[in-house]
Amino acid sequence: MDRFTVGIDIGGTNTVTGLVDGSGNVVARETLPTAEYTDGAAFVEDIAQTILRLEAARNATIDGIGIGAPNANYLTGTIGAGTANLMIKEEIPICRVLREKFGVDTVISNDADAAALGERIYGSAKECDNFILVTLGTGVGSGFFADGRLVHGRDCLAGELGHMTLIPGGRECTCGRRGCLETYTSARGICRTFRELAETNASLLPGNLDIGTATSREIGDLANQGNSVAVETFAKTAEYLAIGLANAVTFSNPEIIILMGGPTKVGDPLLQPLKRHFERNLLYIYKGSVSIELSRLDDNDAAIIGAAALTKIKPHTT
């Protein structure tokens, strides 16, 4: 029997459960549709069944379970009540349930923190003591290392860059507030910007495109085909994101900002204007000292590996 660590990446849309070997390779994985769950107990039970299936398929024993999730509380082992990007609205005592079921260490942390840990151990930040990992997805998450350590904060809730107020009084956010960075730069935010731009430019778009349901990936494909509305959508997204990232730099003075997540796959239509606006937005003392990079890890791998690694370290040291 081989020993593996379970890494679970809970996102607003999907939950990916993987088996991670001692070298940090994801050797097996299965996906659950997070968005279809409204009941916490059913969700955790299906995760447990997934782990059992993976164990059986690989003839594996597991030595720990690490979970990256939105609104995760490391101290209580739960996903908090009322999490903005989940349909499940009650508190989910996921660590207790899985620990009782599998009898191994079970740890949860913010999903972006886990991803940052993945970058630090296996990715673009191997040699880097000061960096910020930003995930663009259903929402916008972040995790940051400062002075060689992952920053946790009072309740392990540091790094909610997506809910920095970017435009006071701006777009309504799922969190109940207005103008959060993620309302402009998440996959949903990008679709919203696209719909706004498309309203007055429908003739510039392919006739067979349903503007109301176009995904950020479809918009990204259009941008890479040179469609001006899609290009403008990513240019505006870059402008917003550049301000948010430049603000983040004023806090922690990083040397790298690593981006991951679906919307970053578009490449140049986002990255080129982003780098330009970012450098222009930087306070002079930081100019030329911060690079923006795309994660070189497979998105799901980084999050799963990082989650698994949570079981190997003691994240909260105070």
Added chain:
Amino acid sequence: MDRFTVGIDIGGTNTVTGLVDGSGNVVARETLPTAEYTDGAAFVEDIAQTILRLEAARNATIDGIGIGAPNANYLTGTIGAGTANLMIKEEIPICRVLREKFGVDTVISNDADAAALGERIYGSAKECDNFILVTLGTGVGSGFFADGRLVHGRDCLAGELGHMTLIPGGRECTCGRRGCLETYTSARGICRTFRELAETNASLLPGNLDIGTATSREIGDLANQGNSVAVETFAKTAEYLAIGLANAVTFSNPEIIILMGGPTKVGDPLLQPLKRHFERNLLYIYKGSVSIELSRLDDNDAAIIGAAALTKIKPHTT
């Protein structure tokens, strides 16, 4: 012989050197006119002579020297070349010189970081691993502790909260950018808000007041006398500051935000609306978990105490 720590507060106009006892009291001090020095070596030599005089006068032994200064580099122990507010334009290797002369730990850091340390060792954050110190003055500075440690960043330039973009495209800032938090919430920002409000409300102000040159202290006095324009000035300042502080919370998840500096002396006209707006602006996961407090350290002593406190932390480990 009593043991003291030397705290040195280097400002553009004056440099105050003090002896700090184990309880954080400044028991003796001497002032040098920074602005009269153009030669770094002569400046440091006169600081050394000051320390020797203070030692002799108090029959003291010193166990460390801490320095708070503009453009300070914690890692190299220097004040950088070309510092805007100093006449001395070459790099000043102040830590090396004083360390060699006195044979004790000698540490330098920027003023806001030193102030944060002062709060951690002697002030409102004694028991607090996660807090942000915000200084409102000519500008807005900040230093923050996360997980029990002062956050430095790549070049020890973390904590420039004053240059977070609060209002994209907003007020011009001395940094060359627009909409920075400090353009709304520094002493200068407060005066600017007051002048804007006074333009259409001059009849509501005392006839003998020169609106164009009114200081933030004068506006504060008016607010405490109930003048509606002054009250509104601080209410608007509070609204801006609340967004900036709530954004800061999304980064480091602190339990306390400590405010210091001239404009905070106004008290309730700033603090009451600030606490209200702050709580409203907080992301739901932080609501009710962050308090805003005024520094309890004496104004004249805080910078010296903070500088002395620099010697009480573990060295930067990276």
